[in-house]
């Protein structure tokens with residue numbers, strides 16, 4: 001490789017690496033083929049693609065509510081193959097009265113969250129530990145920058161619904177409580193980090209243990 005070409009190559013690599021979103025598609029769409037042979041995903045022959053490949057009907061209604069009063073259905077490319085290669089995905093979140101979405105983050109996407117129904121206290125924390133939060137009314141939208149911890153709580157007197165959109169087909173989700181207390185990090189480390197007694201620790205571990 002000539003030095004000039006090397007510089008070009010390194011520059012290209014750098015530009016490629018610092019781009020924050022999914023790769024650009026190289027065809028109109030790529031519905032993954034069912035017969036996944038090797039490790040690479042093959043696109044379905046477009047003569048076999050129908051409108052149904054581009055429609056998702058799984059978020060007409062809320063799903064099951066969690067202990068914290070939240071029902072969230074993440075619709076990424078694994079669940080809705082029509083999104084594959086398109087660099088976006090979404091989530092429907094429903095909140096019971098006082099329901100919360102625990103502090104969490106998406107490592108690969110910025111999110112915009114539109115309040116479809118209700119009043120929702122929403123916010124995020126930046127890397128200076130500054131919190132940006134307020135109550136959003138129906139019709140308002142908030143953006144949660146990529147990778148930053150964010151949270152929501154229904155502060156209205158009826159159920160609330162949010163539609164979130166992500167600029168990645170697979171944004172990823174880390175819920176802070178379960179990432180810390182439900183992942184199997186050593187107890188003595190967490191007790192020291194959070195100033196907890198071993199009884200506190202046992203309680204938190206029970207609460208956030210992964211479902212078996």
Ligand SMILES: *[C@@H]1O[C@H](CO)[C@@H](O)[C@H](O)[C@H]1NC(C)=O
Pocket residue numbers: 045046047
């Ligand atoms: C897709 O299907 C059509 C019709 O069956 C066929 O003519 C074409 O060769 C196929 N394309 C590929 C890339 O397999």
